[in-house]
Amino acid sequence: MDRLTVRLPPDLARRFDAAAAGHGGRSRLLRRLIEGAAQASLPDGPETASTSASAKLTLRLRVDDLGLLEAAAADAGRSRTQWAVSLIRRRLHGRPQLRPSDAMAFIGIQRELRRIGVNVNQIARALNTAVLEGRVLDLEVIQLDAFAAEIRDHLSGLQAAFRGNLDYWSDR
Structure with a gap:
């Protein structure tokens, strides 16, 4: 017979033993669970x-x-x-190690920066066509400055987050 070894945290092992007591013990319940899993439809x-x-x-x-x-x-x-694993990967590959929630936050920031970039392009296009006798419309200049400041803020936040992640996994 083949032997399978499973490592469990002590609390989970105690709870499994308690559940297995009513099913003939640990080995019998494990065999039933494994047989059930083996009979489940597997991919062709x-x-x-x-x-x-x-x-x-x-x-x-x-x-x-x-x-x-x-x-x-x-x-x-x-x-x-x-x-x-994150610590080892950071040291071996030199890249940030993000949790799924952190990765989603970075994707959201990236999406916002793209949105702002589209708006900046629209303003630049408007500035190119709104020049009247060497004067640019003041409203567009103000909007462009506001978008540039917003982009700088987002980039600073993104850089700080990456620096923080890299610092966390680096030697202290």
């Missing part, structure tokens, strides 16, 4: 590895180090594995 075709092959890395840490890791991960809104 040959089995292929996932599009991003991965390998497992196991770390042994002192209890106090593990506590610090869990606290840092919780502060960052990640599991300890996600936090460690």
Whole structure:
């Protein structure tokens, strides 16, 4: 027989044992769950590895180090594995490591900057056609200055966010 090993947090293991007690024990319930999953309809075709092959890395840490890791991960809104992977990827690739919510925020900023860019282009086009005897309409100049200031503010915020993300994952 093949043997499967599953690592669980202590709380989840206790809750599973409590649930398994009414089903003949841990092994019997696990076998039933695995049989049910194996009988579920699987995609047709040959089995292929996932599009991003991965390998497992196991770390042994002192209890106090593990506590610090869990606290840092919780502060960052990640599991300890996600936090460690982000740290390693940041060091290896030198790129920001964003949570999905952060990535969505950056996409929103990018969308706003595009919107502002379209408006600036429209104003520039209006300025090119609104020149009257060497004078530009004052309203368009004021709007252009306001948009330029707004773009600078958004870019500063975006740069600060990226700097903060990179600093977080860098050596302290």
